[in-house]
Amino acid sequence: MTACACDVCPPQGLSPIADVLDQLRHEAEKLPRTEVITLPLLAACGSVLACHVLAQVTVPPADNSAMDGYAVNSAQCVDGALLPVSQRIAAGQAGTPLASGSCARIFTGAPIPLGADAVIAQEQVELLADGRVRLPAVQPGSHIRRAGEDAQVGHVLKRAGERLRPADLGLLASCGVAEVLVYRRLRVAVISTGDELREPWQPLSAGQLYNSNKYVLLSQLDELGFDAFDAGTLDDDYQRTCERLEELAGQFDLLITTGGVSVGEEDHVKAAVDHLGQLLLWKLAIKPGKPLAFGYACGTPIMALPGNPVAAAVTFLLVVVPWLRWRQGEHYQLPTPQWLPASFSWRAGPRREYLRVRSEQAGLARYANQGSGVLSSMSWADGLAYVEPDSQIQAGDALPYFSFAQLLA
Numbered sequence: 001m002t003a004c005a006c007d008v009c010p011p012q013g014l015s016p017i018a019d020v021l022d023q024l025r026h027e028a029e030k031l032p033r034t035e036v037i038t039l040p041l042l043a044a045c046g047s048v049l050a051c052h053v054l055a056q057v058t059v060p061p062a063d064n065s066a067m068d069g070y071a072v073n074s075a076q077c078v079d080g081a082l083l084p085v086s087q088r089i090a091a092g093q094a095g096t097p098l099a100s101g102s103c104a105r106i107f108t109g110a111p112i113p114l115g116a117d118a119v120i121a122q123e124q125v126e127l128l129a130d131g132r133v134r135l136p137a138v139q140p141g142s143h144i145r146r147a148g149e150d151a152q153v154g155h156v157l158k159r160a161g162e163r164l165r166p167a168d169l170g171l172l173a174s175c176g177v178a179e180v181l182v183y184r185r186l187r188v189a190v191i192s193t194g195d196e197l198r199e200p201w202q203p204l205s206a207g208q209l210y211n212s213n214k215y216v217l218l219s220q221l222d223e224l225g226f227d228a229f230d231a232g233t234l235d236d237d238y239q240r241t242c243e244r245l246e247e248l249a250g251q252f253d254l255l256i257t258t259g260g261v262s263v264g265e266e267d268h269v270k271a272a273v274d275h276l277g278q279l280l281l282w283k284l285a286i287k288p289g290k291p292l293a294f295g296y297a298c299g300t301p302i303m304a305l306p307g308n309p310v311a312a313a314v315t316f317l318l319v320v321v322p323w324l325r326w327r328q329g330e331h332y333q334l335p336t337p338q339w340l341p342a343s344f345s346w347r348a349g350p351r352r353e354y355l356r357v358r359s360e361q362a363g364l365a366r367y368a369n370q371g372s373g374v375l376s377s378m379s380w381a382d383g384l385a386y387v388e389p390d391s392q393i394q395a396g397d398a399l400p401y402f403s404f405a406q407l408l409a
């Protein structure tokens with residue numbers, strides 16, 4: 001007999017999310033990586049490095065000034081010293097060795113001339129009519145940026161398995177790296193299911209509603225740097241579902257469906273995956289998101305997300321994103337939650353409950369309606385906090401909280 005998985009019966013047959021993520025990591029990492037390609041830096045943001053990147057030059061290449069001011073030999077610079085200005089060095093110029101008993105006018109980024117060991121900011125200097133300057137005493141090394149303090153030629157800047165962020169691209173550019181070897185981005189198809197779904201520009205008839213899931217998923221995939229494709233909407237029809245999944249399987253690295261994965265007579269996705277390949281996983285002990293399924297259709301991984309919009313969005317963040325990142329070759333560690341006090345009380349049922357919350361000065365506030373169809377809760381919230389199964393929390397209790405930014409970082 002199959003175990004019942006409703007909210008009333010005990011949750012036999014529902015997998016804890018930690019076990020599911022372990023299993024999914026294993027599934028993702030056993031597949032061969034996508035092809036290694038060369039990309040120019042500006043096309044590589046969000047891509048995962050296929051090999052280490054080494055600095056091509058030392059940065060900065062020479063000791064240079066951190067201020068607009070005067071380069072001096074600190075030993076010759078007692079408080080109130082009057083020195084002539086023997087040269088002017090701007091960024092991009094080389095300068096000449098500092099004449100003894102003089103100082104050099106210098107600008108931010110310009111190389112420190114031989115013989116100078118400190119820079120005095122121009123605000124601290126008095127310019128005399130005869131061209132000399134009155135200087136305060138200065139510590140050796142003041143306002144000097146050291147050669148190589150940022151990067152040294154030949155050193156590893158970024159390692160294989162790291163995902164490139166905008167700041168990384170800047171670092172690589174500063175070190176003379178113009179292109180990188182990365183894994184081809186995963187191609188992901190988003191397939192909506194449900195006779196009732198319409199697009200927001202279409203009129204609605206009785207019983208119909210607008211497809212919101214695909215807007216969340218496609219834009220989130222895009223933002224994360226995956227190649228996302230809208231594979232349209234499937235009617236609730238078993239035969240057609242099998243045909244469409246088979247058709248898409250060879251063309252993508254992952255198929256994501258939403259809806260049709262629960263226990264109703266119109267829910268055909270699970271049966272179709274069973275028919276086309278192998279269903280490895282169905283039902284998580286989390287709310288929202290219980291009926292999530294994972295398997296292979298004609299050899300292609302498929303994540304079947306629940307249709308309820310909050311359930312689809314939450315399972316995408318908690319389960320699909322980690323799988324995609326492991327599959328993409330990223331050395332990805334699951335985020336650890338922050339513990340923050342709740343400003344509400346809550347009683348959780350038999351599944352771990354992920355609440356849509358906002359982190360505020362007074363603690364975590366929750367959206368009033370936590371229904372898994374209430375998408376305003378996701379749009380309002382800045383993260384998720386969870387309450388363990390069958391537990392009661394009171395205002396003031398600390399809850400584990402993930403900001404959306406953290407889940408997507």
Ligand SMILES: Nc1nc2c(c(=O)[nH]1)N[C@H]1C(S)=C(S)[C@@H](COP(=O)(O)OP(=O)(O)OC[C@H]3O[C@@H](n4cnc5c(N)ncnc54)[C@H](O)[C@@H]3O)O[C@H]1N2
Nearest residue numbers: 005006192211212213259260261262267290306307308311
């Ligand atoms: N008897 C039971 N019924 C249900 C159970 C259960 O255990 N026993 N589980 C419930 C849970 S939990 C969830 S979550 C939902 C998930 O069901 P499905 O994945 O089969 O989703 P659908 O029935 O197709 O749709 C559910 C709901 O979401 C709307 N929907 C679907 N797709 C979209 C979309 N792309 N954009 C916006 N809204 C969408 C759909 O119209 C339905 O209202 O099952 C419970 N039932």
Ligand code: MOO
Nearest residue numbers: 288289290311372
């Ligand atoms: O898992 Mo369902 O998402 O509780 O509504």
